[in-house]
Amino acid sequence: CNFMTSGCTWIGPLKELENHTKSCEYREVQCAQCGQQLELIKHEETDCPMRLMPCPYCRTDVPSEQMQAHIRDDCSEAPRDCPNGCGSHPMRQAELDRHLAVIGGDCPLTELSCPFKPYGCSFVGFRKDIASHLEQYLVFHCQLQAECFVELKQQTE
Numbered sequence: 001c002n003f004m005t006s007g008c009t010w011i012g013p014l015k016e017l018e019n020h021t022k023s024c025e026y027r028e029v030q031c032a033q034c035g036q037q038l039e040l041i042k043h044e045e046t047d048c049p050m051r052l053m054p055c056p057y058c059r060t061d062v063p064s065e066q067m068q069a070h071i072r073d074d075c076s077e078a079p080r081d082c083p084n085g086c087g088s089h090p091m092r093q094a095e096l097d098r099h100l101a102v103i104g105g106d107c108p109l110t111e112l113s114c115p116f117k118p119y120g121c122s123f124v125g126f127r128k129d130i131a132s133h134l135e136q137y138l139v140f141h142c143q144l145q146a147e148c149f150v151e152l153k154q155q156t157e
Contacts, residue, residue, distance in 0.1 A: 001017070001020060001021065001024060001026075002021055002024075003021075003024050003026035003027055006026040007026055008024055008025075008026040010024065031048055031050075033048055033050035033051065034048055034049055034050045036048075048064065049063065049064050049065035050063045050064065050065065051063070051064050052064075053067060055067065055070060055071065055075055055077075055078075056071075057071065057075050057077035057078045057079075058075050058076065058077040058078070060075075075093075076092065076093040076094065077092055077093075078092070078093075079091060079092065080092070080093060080096050082096065082099060082100070082107055082109075083100075084100070084107055084109035084110060085109065086107050086108055086109045088107070105127070106127075107127060108126060108127050108128035109126050109127070109128070110126065110127045111124060111125065111126060111127075112124070112125065112126070112127050112130055114130070114133060114134075114137075114141075115130075115134070116137075116141045116144055116145070119141070119144035119145050119147075119148050120144045120147075120148075121137070121140070121141060121144060123137070
């Protein structure tokens with residue numbers, strides 16, 4: 001075969017060489033995925049930017065040239081760092097969503113409003129600071145609730 005140097009191991013009668021050459025997987029052809037003219041078998045297996053590869057995290061088949069973007073932007077199984085920079089271990093998107101959740105989350109650097117906001121407290125701070133805020137402003141929060149109670153009572157009279 002004329003493509004032995006490329007890796008073809010075909011050996012056969014000379015009269016079958018022409019037919020073999022037309023279908024030899026080591027001949028140069030145009031890639032249907034990316035349009036390059038090349039040795040197809042090697043290209044499809046290792047070089048084609050459009051060859052499908054399984055994502056190492058979610059196992060979805062993704063074109064090779066899009067793998068990094070898939071992992072960075074789309075893969076729900078790829079480990080991600082906390083965007084708040086709290087130093088927690090990298091986690092899957094679902095875990096990260098729970099970690100950052102306003103209610104039930106555990107990221108100490110998630111910004112939260114004071115639970116007394118509906119009564120008029122304007123404090124916004126990190127989750128790690130909410131407990132000390134509530135402790136320091138206990139009387140203030142009681143006053144805010146009392147004022148709301150008085151307003152409600154006056155409206156119902």
